[in-house]
Amino acid sequence: MYNAYFLPSPMTPNECITFDPEKCIGCNTCVDVCRCDVLMPNPEKGKEPIVMYPDECWFCGACVSDCPKGACRLNHPVNQRIAWKRKETGEIFRVKYSYMK
């Protein structure tokens, strides 16, 4: 399957909040604690919320803190990721999320 959708360009950042659909019960707690109303309830009841206004996210993490199921993750934009060094070995690591190598 190749993509060809009738859509505008993605907003930046567009991956600020992601959900694990296996864990999310669609309770919308995250929707109701978000100061910026970034999230909207899914039109399909019981499903994870829609990240409607990702560009308005303040990255405060209230959605992650208050999620009863640990289903919600905050992802810093690509230009906000930092590295560190393991003192003993000199190896370099970086901020990464579960899909990364």
Place this chain on the structure above:
Amino acid sequence: MDFRRFLMEKTQFKWPYPVNYEKENREECDVLVVGGGLAGAFAAINAAKKGARVIVTDKGAIVRSGCAGTGIDHWGNAFTSPCSTNTPDDMLTSPGDPYSPEFARYIGMKESYEAALELESYGMAIRDEKDEFKGAPFRDEETKLMFAYDYKNKHTLRLPGGEQMKPVLYKEMKRLGIKMFDRVMTTSLLTEDGKQGGRVIGATGVNTRTGEFYVFSAKSTILSTGKPLRLWDFATELVGSNAHHDDPNSAGDGDVMAWRAGAKLMMMDRTHSTSAGRRYPAYMTGNMDNTWRPASIVDATGKEIPWEDRDGNILTSVEERNKVGEGQKMMSAGGSKVPYAMRAPTLIHDLQQRIESGEYKMPFYADMTNLPDEERRAVFGLMLGNEGKTKVPVVETLRNSGFDPEKDMLQANVLPPEYMGKDEPWWDVKYPGIGGPNIRDTSFIGGGGLVVDWSLKTSLDGLYAAGNQIAGFSGASNAAATGRYAGRNAAVAAGKVEQLPVSEEQIAEEKKRVYAFVQRQEGYGWKEIQFGLCRIMQDYCGDYRSGEVMEMGLWWLNSIRENELANAVAANPHDLGKILDVDNRLTVDQIVITQSLSRKASSPRMGTVRLDYPENGDNCGYYQTLRQENGETVVEELPFYYWREEGSCREAYEKHCCL
């Protein structure tokens, strides 16, 4: 047809909340609190405890709203705790700083610890009850209180339960029967007979989910909104968490409502240069100051950069990094730019030159591996794990990525040697010019706001201010303390007056203004106008200002209001809230330029260079206040330290504290 219009017509999904534009909800109370952050929550609770019927409104969700919504790691000014070596009266300096409201600071010092005890009584941990830090040099063994930075004078508390601050306050507000309105953006203050300058008797609001209209009648109103931000730089799109430190809902709503009602404002032109999106998430890059004290900094080759005390003596132990000088009453973050009396130990003063000579090589790293275990756990757990903008964004993100503070060294962001050599938090990148010329912002610390008296009453009867809304004032514990104090004063005053009828004409006019944006099908979206306003502020109210340039700026702002803003469109109640934010920022822009224009002097304290008035006017002996009367701007002078007319801080506090 633009794509939004296309989607409006074709989308199969409806707005998820019931929409009822224009529908009126009328509510009545003794004390109305506008903004439910720290100041507002403490104000509401303390007004209710005085017997007042209280309503709180907030644009966001009160349970997590405000700058401290997701937590606070340290709590300043706890001068009345049994551990503090100094009292609030010890900390008053003579002659003082006219641009820092001494009376509000005094209230902060008198009630910061009381506010912490209040939080404890609602169920938030303020002590190391679990004995996780037993024997640590920053812990008082008797009270189990823990302190940050200055381990000798002990007046900045570390809060082991800080992350739960707002949920705990929210629960208490519910218990007290306080009526809370989430997602209701307050749009205007109602005044007696609808007249500018009249007694404030309530407010109007709009719900940003349903579009419904609210009319609140109140005997006293407290403004506890945030400072106006993002006036020069509004790049939501690429900068993420680094955008700004404050809550993005801070559009200056309080200042604008007060201005339109006729209240006096001052110091509205206080600005500083900022990063224009060059920041990293707060506290997320290697650093040794503030929360990261006393972390070691090593260079790319592993060489440690020495620390020195305020007199330039090299420090040989980690312990000395939290030690004040002989007779020193307090230490403040910010390195060598801090006055000597408050200067803290920091990295060597000639670091810049030693980077330039090649002695130290970038990138640098914050190394906590060799810190005493309790210091490492204090920085990475107790502190970063309770501060709102770091618990999930920094600690959870780094831990989930495999960072281990016992083994790993966090990289500092790479900046010019001149900046690396300054003792600023490096993630902040608040280096003049680094974001480009003319990128400024209203001051997060000590910015402008409302003129208030010893009761925290503004120049309008019935209107009070707390926290960031007070001119020249900021800080979390200060917000809590002044919230308590304003709440009590507003409640006592409400007990002495009758509720006045609201002006239907004033309400009708406000409804017309608010709902115009949702009656159009096509037009400008809020963001394009906001970017346009930022360009005006950059060009006409930037690093260098002059009369002609600022007059041109005001002309542009008026023109944008009459043209682009008059043709702005909101697709739904959320969008409506955003366009009302833009409308407010436009008004704040006008106030900022007007204040800067009428100052007729350069002002290092306000961060203003006037090319046409180069001389420093900071010691003129008065504040310049602004207000509106019959729609015209009135500029007046108010003597420095006007609050001292009431006598000493101790006398005036006792007279007005309502305890």
